[in-house]
Amino acid sequence: MRSRSSVLLVVAALLSFACGGTAGTGGTSTGATITFGAPLGLTGSLTKESTLTQQGYDLWVDWINQQGGINIDGVKHPVKVKYYDDTSSANQSAVLMQKLITEDKVNFLLGPYGSAATATDAAIAEQNQVPMVEANGAAQAIFNQGYKYTFGVLSPANKYLQGVVDMAATLTPKPTSIFMLSADDNFSLEVANAVRDYAPSKGFTVTLQKYKNGSTNLAAEVQAAKAANPDIVMNSGHLLEAIAINKAAKEYKLNSKLFAYSVGPSTPDFINSLGKDANYVYDGSQWTPQVKYKPSFYLTESQYVDAYHKKYPGAGDPDYHVAESTAACLAFQKALENAKSTDPKKVRDALAKLDVMTFFGQIKFDSRGINTYKPMVVEQIQNGQHHTVFPTDVADVKPMYPTPAWDQR
Amino acid sequence: MLRAAFTTKPTEGGRRWRRLFLLLGGVVLLYGLLAPLTSLDALQSAGFPLLADKLWFRIATATAMFVVLASAWNLVGGLTGYAAFGNVAFFGIGAYTCGMLISRAHWPLFLALPLAPLASAAFAALVGVPLLRLRGHYFAVASLGVGVAVGEVIQNVEYRGTPVFGGSTGLFLPIFSVDNRDLVFYFLMVGAAALTIGVTWLVLRSRFGYGLIAIRENEEAAAVMGVNTTAYKVAAFALAAALTGLAGGIFAQWNVFINQENVFPIEYNVQMILMALVGGAGTLFGPLAGAVFLYMLIQFLSGSLPVSLDLPFLPSDARPVLAQVILGLLLLVTVIFVPRGVIDFFGGQSRLSLAYLRRSLRETSV
Numbered sequence: 001m002r003s004r005s006s007v008l009l010v011v012a013a014l015l016s017f018a019c020g021g022t023a024g025t026g027g028t029s030t031g032a033t034i035t036f037g038a039p040l041g042l043t044g045s046l047t048k049e050s051t052l053t054q055q056g057y058d059l060w061v062d063w064i065n066q067q068g069g070i071n072i073d074g075v076k077h078p079v080k081v082k083y084y085d086d087t088s089s090a091n092q093s094a095v096l097m098q099k100l101i102t103e104d105k106v107n108f109l110l111g112p113y114g115s116a117a118t119a120t121d122a123a124i125a126e127q128n129q130v131p132m133v134e135a136n137g138a139a140q141a142i143f144n145q146g147y148k149y150t151f152g153v154l155s156p157a158n159k160y161l162q163g164v165v166d167m168a169a170t171l172t173p174k175p176t177s178i179f180m181l182s183a184d185d186n187f188s189l190e191v192a193n194a195v196r197d198y199a200p201s202k203g204f205t206v207t208l209q210k211y212k213n214g215s216t217n218l219a220a221e222v223q224a225a226k227a228a229n230p231d232i233v234m235n236s237g238h239l240l241e242a243i244a245i246n247k248a249a250k251e252y253k254l255n256s257k258l259f260a261y262s263v264g265p266s267t268p269d270f271i272n273s274l275g276k277d278a279n280y281v282y283d284g285s286q287w288t289p290q291v292k293y294k295p296s297f298y299l300t301e302s303q304y305v306d307a308y309h310k311k312y313p314g315a316g317d318p319d320y321h322v323a324e325s326t327a328a329c330l331a332f333q334k335a336l337e338n339a340k341s342t343d344p345k346k347v348r349d350a351l352a353k354l355d356v357m358t359f360f361g362q363i364k365f366d367s368r369g370i371n372t373y374k375p376m377v378v379e380q381i382q383n384g385q386h387h388t389v390f391p392t393d394v395a396d397v398k399p400m401y402p403t404p405a406w407d408q409r
Numbered sequence: 410m411l412r413a414a415f416t417t418k419p420t421e422g423g424r425r426w427r428r429l430f431l432l433l434g435g436v437v438l439l440y441g442l443l444a445p446l447t448s449l450d451a452l453q454s455a456g457f458p459l460l461a462d463k464l465w466f467r468i469a470t471a472t473a474m475f476v477v478l479a480s481a482w483n484l485v486g487g488l489t490g491y492a493a494f495g496n497v498a499f500f501g502i503g504a505y506t507c508g509m510l511i512s513r514a515h516w517p518l519f520l521a522l523p524l525a526p527l528a529s530a531a532f533a534a535l536v537g538v539p540l541l542r543l544r545g546h547y548f549a550v551a552s553l554g555v556g557v558a559v560g561e562v563i564q565n566v567e568y569r570g571t572p573v574f575g576g577s578t579g580l581f582l583p584i585f586s587v588d589n590r591d592l593v594f595y596f597l598m599v600g601a602a603a604l605t606i607g608v609t610w611l612v613l614r615s616r617f618g619y620g621l622i623a624i625r626e627n628e629e630a631a632a633v634m635g636v637n638t639t640a641y642k643v644a645a646f647a648l649a650a651a652l653t654g655l656a657g658g659i660f661a662q663w664n665v666f667i668n669q670e671n672v673f674p675i676e677y678n679v680q681m682i683l684m685a686l687v688g689g690a691g692t693l694f695g696p697l698a699g700a701v702f703l704y705m706l707i708q709f710l711s712g713s714l715p716v717s718l719d720l721p722f723l724p725s726d727a728r729p730v731l732a733q734v735i736l737g738l739l740l741l742v743t744v745i746f747v748p749r750g751v752i753d754f755f756g757g758q759s760r761l762s763l764a765y766l767r768r769s770l771r772e773t774s775v
Contacts (some may be wrong), residue, residue, distance in 0.1 A: 042729075043729055043730050084711070084712055084713070085711065085712075085728075085729040085730075086711075086729075087711070087729045087730075087732075087733075089674065089676065090670055090671050091471075091664075091671060091674065092711060094467065094664065095464075095467055095468060095471065095708065095711075095713050096711070096712075096713050098463055098464045098467045098713075099464050099712075099713040101463070101464075102462045102463045102464040103462075103464055114670075115578075116579065116666075116668050116670040116671055119579065119581070119666040119668070120664060120665070120666050120671065122666075123581075123584060123664070123665035123666055126584065127584060127590075128463070141578040141579070141581065142581075144581075145581050184565075184567075185576075185577050186572065186576040186577040186578045187577070
C-alpha cells in the first residue's frame with residue numbers, strides 16, 4: 001500500500017511540475033499525459049504479429065507527441081503507451097489488463113494480439129468500463145456480446161472476399177461461376193459462407209467445397225474444381241493451403257479466369273515459394289501500402305510508409321498489422337478530440353459516433369462496435385509485385401484479366 | 410519405504426520450523442479471507458481502508474485455482490505415483506460443461522457448477538481404465554495425449570456444419586451480474602482450494618490413501634496385499650479430475666470467455682506439476698505452498714504484482730522470458746536436490762533439509 005501511494009505522490013508531483021513548467025509559455029498549454037495500456041505477446045508464439053502491433057502503436061505515439069499531444073479543448077496532452085509482455089498467453093493477458101486498469105490507472109486500452117486474448121480482455125474492459133479499441137481480431141463473435149466498451153477498426157471476416165466478388169462483377173467477359181474452397185476452421189468458414197450468401201446477388205453461382213484445416217495435399221479438391229470448370233476459383237484458408245492449391249491447379253491444368261485466395265498471397269512467402277506461378281493471383285487485404293484514401297488527418301499512405309521506413313529501417317514495407325494498429329490509435333485520437341474530455345464514458349460515446357477517413361480507410365463503428373464501413377481492398381500479384389486493383393478509386397493499377405492458361409504463361 | 414508426510418516424525422528442530430510455518434500460514438490465510446471484505450461498498454463507505462483491489466482479486470483467485478490444480482494433481486502424481494501430464498483436460502471439460510450450460514442452456518451458475526466436476530470425473534473414469542494400465546513413461550505420454558486430444562476434439566466437433574462447442578471462436582458467457590463479483594469468484598475459488606486440501610487430508614488418513622501409497626511404492630506388492638489396484642487408481646484419477654473440473658467450471662464464468670487456448674493451455678500442465686513437485690509431492694500442504702510460491706514468482710517476473718523491484722541484472726522486459734528459464738531451473742534443482750519439496754526442506758529428514766543440516770552440525774560439533 002505504501003509503495004503505491006508514494007508512486008501516486010511522485011506522479012502528482014511530476015504532473016504539477018509539467019503543468020507549471022509550461023504555464024508561462026502562453027498559447028496552448030500542456031495537459032496531463034494520457035496513458036494507454038496494451039498487453040502484447042512480445043515473447044512466445046505470437047511474437048511476430050505482436051511486435052508489428054507495437055510498431056503500429058509506437059508510430060502514432062511518436063507522431064502525436066511531435067505535435068505536442070492530443071488537442072483536447074485547446075489543451076495538448078502528451079501520450080504514453082504502457083506495454084506488458086503477456087508471453088502470448090490469453091490468461092496472462094487478463095492479469096496484465098487488470099494491472100493496467102487497477103494499478104497503472106491507464107486512461108484507455110489498446111487491444112492485444114490474438115483472438116483469445118482480445119475476447120478475454122474485452123470482457124475485462126467491459127467490467128471495468130474502460131474503452132478499448134482493438135485492431136487484431138476480425139472474428140465477429142466478440143462484437144455480438146453486447147459489449148459497450150470494445151471497438152474494432154478491422155473489416156469483419158465476412159468482408160474478406162466480398163471485394164473480389166464486387167470486382168469480378170465489373171470485369172469483361174463477365175465470369176459467372178465460383179468454385180469456393182474453404183478450410184474448415186471458424187474464420188475461413190465465416191469468409192466462405194459470406195461469399196456463398198453474397199455472390200448470387202451479383203449474378204454468380206457458387207459451389208462450396210470444404211477441406212480439413214491445415215491440409216497440404218489438395219489434389220482431390222482441385223480435381224473436383226476442374227470437373228466443375230468454374231470461371232473463378234476461390235480459396236478461404238491460410239498461406240500453406242493457398243500455395244498447395246496453386247501448385248495443384250498448375251499440375252492438373254485447372255484453367256480458370258480468376259484465382260483469389262483469402263489469406264496468403266499478400267505475404268512475401270507466397271511469391272518466394274511459387275515464383276512466377278504466383279502471378280495473376282488475387283487476394284483480399286485489410287490494407288495495402290498502395291491504397292489511395294484521402295485522410296482527413298494524420299499522414300497519407302505514402303507519408304506513412306516513409307515514416308515506417310525511417311523508424312524501422314530494414315523492416316520492409318509496413319504490412320496491414322502495423323497499419324490497423326495505428327488506425328486503432330487514430331480512432332482514440334479523434335474520439336478524444338471530439339469528446340473534449342478524457343472521461344471514459346464520454347470517450348466511449350465519441351467512439352460510437354466516430355466517422356473519419358484515415359490512411360487506413362474509413363473508421364466508423366456499427367452499433368456492435370465493429371468497423372463494417374471500410375471495404376477490403378483487392379490485391380493482385382503482377383510480375384512478382386503486389387498491386388492494389390480494387391476498389392478502383394484507391395487502386396494503383398488495373399486488374400490483369402483473364403488469367404492466361406497455365407501453358408501460355 | 411512406506412512413508413507419507415503425516416507419518417514422518419520430525420525432529421525437535423523440525424517441529425519448531427513446522428510450527429513457525431503453520432503460524433505463518435495461519436496469518437496469511439486470515440489475511441486472505443478478511444482482506445477481500447474491505448472491498449465491500451458498505452465497509453468502504455464506513456471508512457475502512459481498501460486492502461484488496463481488483464488486481465489483487467485476479468491474482469489471488471488465480472493462485473487459489475492453481476492450489477486446486479496442483480493439489481488435485483498430487484492425488485494422482487504424488488500419492489499414487491502416476492505422472493499424469495494431461496490433467497488440463499479435466500480443467501477444460503469442467504470449463505466447457507459450465508460454459509455450455511450457462512451460455513447455451515442459460516442455466517444459472519450455481520446449478521451448472523456442480524455438473525462440471527461430475528463431467529470431468531465421468532470422463533476420467535472412462536479413460537482412466539485403459540490409461541492406468543500403462544506405467545512410467547508410457548502413462549505420462551498417453552495422459553499428455555489425452556490432454557491435447559480433448560481440446561482438439563472440443564474445438565472441432567461439428568453437427569451439420571455448425572461447431573457444437575463454439576469451434577475456434579469459443580464460448581462467451583454472459584458477464585455474471587452481481588455486485589462484488591470479484592468477491593464471489595475469489596471465495597468460490599478459495600472454497601474449491603479448501604475443498605481440495607480437505608479431500609487430500611481425508612485421503613491421507615484413510616484406507617484408500619494407504620492403498621494409493623502402497624501402489625506408488627510397489628504396485629505388485631500392493632496387489633498381493635489385497636489392494637484392488639485398478640479400482641484405487643481409477644478412483645484417485647476421477648477424484649483429481651472432479652476437483653480440477655470444479656476449478657475449470659468456476660474459471661469459465663469468472664473469465665467470461667473460454668476457448669481451446671484458454672482452458673486447455675499446455676503450460677498449465679507443466680505448471681501444476683512443477684508446483685506440486687517444488688512444494689512437495691505426496692504431502693498435504695506441499696502443493697499449496699508450491700502453487701502460492703510459483704504463481705507469485707511468475708506474476709512478479711511478469712511485472713503484474715503491485716510490488717516491483719528494479720534489479721539491474723533483471724531488466725524488466727527480459728523478465729517474462731526469464732520466468733520460463735527460472736521455472737525450468739527450479740524444476741531441475743528441486744528434482745535433484747530437494748526431491749521431497751520445500752515442505753520437507755523445513756523439518757523433514759532429507760539429507761538436504763535444514764533440519765538435517767542442523768542435526769549433523771550439532772552432532773559433529775559435540
